[in-house]
Amino acid sequence: MPLLTAFHHVAIIASDYARSKAFYTEVLGLSVIAETCRAERDSWKLDLALPGGGQIELFTFPGAPPRATRPEAQGLRHLCFAVADLDAAVAELEAKGVPVEPVRVDRGTGARFTFFADPDGLPLELYET
Structure with a gap:
C-alpha cells in the first residue's frame, strides 16, 4: 500500500484577508468550506474546496513577512x-x-x-x- 493516498491541502498566508478571500472565491470561483476567526491569534482561517478534491487553507497572521522572491525561492x-x-x-x-x-x-x-x-x-x- 502506498504511503500517500491523495493530495489534501495547501496553506497560504495572505497579507490582506478580505482581498485574498475575494480573489479566491470571486475571481477563481472556489467555494468556502469553513471560515474561522481565531481572535486569540488576531487571525483568520478560510478553508476553500478545490474541484476534484483537495483544499486551500487561507490564513492571516499579524506581521507575517512577505515572500522573498518570485518562484525561484526555495520552498x-x-x-x-x-x-x-x-x-x-x-x-x-x-x-x-x-x-x-x-x-x-x-x-x-x-x-x-x-x-x-x-x-x-x-x-x-x-x-x-
Whole structure:
C-alpha cells in the first residue's frame, strides 16, 4: 500500500484577508468550506474546496513577512490548477482584471500553460488538460 493516498491541502498566508478571500472565491470561483476567526491569534482561517478534491487553507497572521522572491525561492514554487479550456480561463481572468502572462507550451508534454498571481504575488499556474 502506498504511503500517500491523495493530495489534501495547501496553506497560504495572505497579507490582506478580505482581498485574498475575494480573489479566491470571486475571481477563481472556489467555494468556502469553513471560515474561522481565531481572535486569540488576531487571525483568520478560510478553508476553500478545490474541484476534484483537495483544499486551500487561507490564513492571516499579524506581521507575517512577505515572500522573498518570485518562484525561484526555495520552498513552494507555485500552485497549478488544471483547466479544460486555457483560452477561456485566461479570458475570464483578464475580464476580472487579473494580468496573465503569455501562454507557453510545455516542451515535454505539448500542453499549454500560463501563470498569473494572487493578491500577494504568489505564482499560480493554469495548465490545459
